[in-house]
Amino acid sequence: MAAEKNFIEVIIDEDLAKGKNEKRVHTRFPPEPNGYLHIGHAKSICLNFGLAETFGGKCNLRFDDTNPVKEDIEYVESIQEDVKWLGFDWEDRLFYASDYFGRLYDFAVQLIREGKAYVDDQPVEVISSQRGTPTRPGEESPHRKRSVDENLELFEKMKKGEFEDGSCVLRARIDMASPNMHMRDPVLYRIKHAEHHRTGNDWCIYPMYDFAHGQSDFFEGITHSVCTLEFENHRPLYDWFVDQMASSEYRPRQIEFARLNLSYTVMSKRKLLQLVEEKLVKGWDDPRLPTISGLRRRGYTPESIRNFADTIGVTKVDGIIDVGLLEFSLREDLNRKAPRVMGVLDPLKLVITNYPEDKEEWMETINNPEDESMGVREIPFSREVFIEQGDFMEDPPGKYFRLAPGREVRLKSAYIIKCEEVIKDDSGRITEVHCSYDPETRSGGPQSNRKVKGTLHWVSARHAAEAEIRLYDRLFNTEVPDEAPEGEDFRFNLNADSLKVLKGFVEPGLKDSEAGTNVQFQRLGYFCVDPDSSDEKLVFNRTTTLRDSWAKKQK
Numbered sequence: 001m002a003a004e005k006n007f008i009e010v011i012i013d014e015d016l017a018k019g020k021n022e023k024r025v026h027t028r029f030p031p032e033p034n035g036y037l038h039i040g041h042a043k044s045i046c047l048n049f050g051l052a053e054t055f056g057g058k059c060n061l062r063f064d065d066t067n068p069v070k071e072d073i074e075y076v077e078s079i080q081e082d083v084k085w086l087g088f089d090w091e092d093r094l095f096y097a098s099d100y101f102g103r104l105y106d107f108a109v110q111l112i113r114e115g116k117a118y119v120d121d122q123p124v125e126v127i128s129s130q131r132g133t134p135t136r137p138g139e140e141s142p143h144r145k146r147s148v149d150e151n152l153e154l155f156e157k158m159k160k161g162e163f164e165d166g167s168c169v170l171r172a173r174i175d176m177a178s179p180n181m182h183m184r185d186p187v188l189y190r191i192k193h194a195e196h197h198r199t200g201n202d203w204c205i206y207p208m209y210d211f212a213h214g215q216s217d218f219f220e221g222i223t224h225s226v227c228t229l230e231f232e233n234h235r236p237l238y239d240w241f242v243d244q245m246a247s248s249e250y251r252p253r254q255i256e257f258a259r260l261n262l263s264y265t266v267m268s269k270r271k272l273l274q275l276v277e278e279k280l281v282k283g284w285d286d287p288r289l290p291t292i293s294g295l296r297r298r299g300y301t302p303e304s305i306r307n308f309a310d311t312i313g314v315t316k317v318d319g320i321i322d323v324g325l326l327e328f329s330l331r332e333d334l335n336r337k338a339p340r341v342m343g344v345l346d347p348l349k350l351v352i353t354n355y356p357e358d359k360e361e362w363m364e365t366i367n368n369p370e371d372e373s374m375g376v377r378e379i380p381f382s383r384e385v386f387i388e389q390g391d392f393m394e395d396p397p398g399k400y401f402r403l404a405p406g407r408e409v410r411l412k413s414a415y416i417i418k419c420e421e422v423i424k425d426d427s428g429r430i431t432e433v434h435c436s437y438d439p440e441t442r443s444g445g446p447q448s449n450r451k452v453k454g455t456l457h458w459v460s461a462r463h464a465a466e467a468e469i470r471l472y473d474r475l476f477n478t479e480v481p482d483e484a485p486e487g488e489d490f491r492f493n494l495n496a497d498s499l500k501v502l503k504g505f506v507e508p509g510l511k512d513s514e515a516g517t518n519v520q521f522q523r524l525g526y527f528c529v530d531p532d533s534s535d536e537k538l539v540f541n542r543t544t545t546l547r548d549s550w551a552k553k554q555k
């Protein structure tokens with residue numbers, strides 16, 4: 001928790017000092033179930049649940065499910081899973097705007113009775129063309145002066161399904177000359193003969209988001225309605241609705257903050273859906289996406305995301321956060337948590353010619369130098385091991401400290417070896433490297449501290465488990481993918497090389513690892529076991545490199 005209070009906490013402090021709303025603090029996270037959650041939502045989740053925690057209040061999870069056409073139960077389920085995974089608990093406070101369809105309908109009828117709403121049967125295009133501009137007042141609808149009785153009758157017919165989609169709407173009667181466009185007789189209800197994932201075919205009229213959102217907060221006793229900046233000028237409308245309903249002092253207070261934007265990615269659900277539907281990625285949980293399910297599959301931990309949200313804080317100014325900051329937070333967490341193991345991604349066979357053929361030894365090695373409580377384990381060593389192709393050069397430049405003809409290196413937690421011979425096939429490609437080992441240099445043995453310049457990771461060929469390794473790069477080539485040339489869109493900036501698949505070998509102890517297990521392959525980066533793994537085949541996702549190699553590449 002950041003030591004300094006953010007501006008929302010300051011506002012809440014003031015409200016509490018004034019004794020507002022019986023000194024309650026009650027927030028909510030209100031997703032629309034029309035897509036999977038992304039890292040931007042995570043910021044909002046951390047903020048809303050975090051505020052409740054800080055002030056000893058409550059936070060609801062509420063689905064703003066007012067648009068049956070775009071919503072789906074799959075999204076409802078994934079959203080709950082993601083919020084839980086992030087470590088938050090809405091206890092028994094799971095709500096749906098659709099729970100309030102009856103109350104919202106009654107409220108609409110109340111507004112009609114009070115002369116504050118009317119049915120307009122002009123086409124929507126006409127209605128929007130009459131809205132005017134911020135500097136030019138709107139035009140009144142010819143139906144604005146309909147009698148209360150006629151409006152009641154028409155609205156009833158709308159509800160009963162007597163009209164077709166789009167043939168009329170219910171509008172509030174507020175002020176067509178208001179400087180705030182949202183106050184110019186906004187649409188409250190539209191006709192949609194569509195099945196809703198929760199209310200089925202009970203309704204064929206659905207409230208607009210703006211007519212449901214603020215009232216839902218009010219119905220739930222929300223005290224602080226935290227939302228993103230684009231809703232700032234909807235606030236007078238939400239307040240107007242609540243004023244028509246409230247019989248006490250209690251009011252939800254809307255507070256806006258800047259949404260999170262991250263470099264090298266897109267965050268709008270519409271665009272994420274497009275990537276999924278056009279199969280430009282493998283699904284909502286593709287590890288290259290900024291979705292929470294994608295980040296989870298990639299190997300992100302809930303703590304790394306929560307720490308990131310804390311670090312960036314909340315502001316009133318839109319900006320773009322460097323995705324490197326998210327990765328930094330991830331490395332910090334994994335450095336403490338991920339056991340160090342050995343895996344070889346680009347294998348080269350190394351034969352230790354003076355090591356007995358049928359011998360094997362189990363070498364003790366430390367699981368995490370950052371945390372001794374994580375203990376030690378044993379890994380098998382034998383005559384043939386795999387090392388990384390990149391750790392051997394036949395004709396190395398001066399400052400090359402890895403293996404080369406005649407040179408010595410240490411095999412981590414095992415022995416010091418010396419390269420004696422290079423074996424090639426007919427085409428001249430190196431197929432094996434033959435070495436000798438010095439038995440005195442066994443890890444922990446008398447000569448084990450002898451100085452050599454390089455230490456290599458390795459796995460015993462006979463014991464190793466085969467693994468598919470998926471290396472990810474940024475999904476987009478440019479910092480702001482939305483900035484595309486004329487006639488193109490964000491897809492123009494997709495990075496064609498964002499996924500590379502390798503066949504490697506990993507130490508045998510990893511064979512039965514569960515999906516989601518985080519490890520550090522020594523010298524290579526952090527990796528995570530993918531759910532595609534089976535008894536036959538292990539699959540790893542590279543979560544991130546050990547250091548910010550991307551930043552270097554850019555210079």
Ligand code: ATP
Nearest residue numbers: 030031032040041043044227228259260267268269
């Ligand atoms: P998108 O614009 O990505 O489609 P949305 O705002 O339509 O998202 P909602 O389901 O309405 O998605 O969002 C639920 C909550 O999450 C809202 O309170 C919204 O303000 C917040 N939220 C959405 N995107 C971000 C973001 N990038 N940063 C912070 N909060 C966000």
Ligand code: MG
Nearest residue numbers: 031032064209
């Ligand atoms: Mg929204």
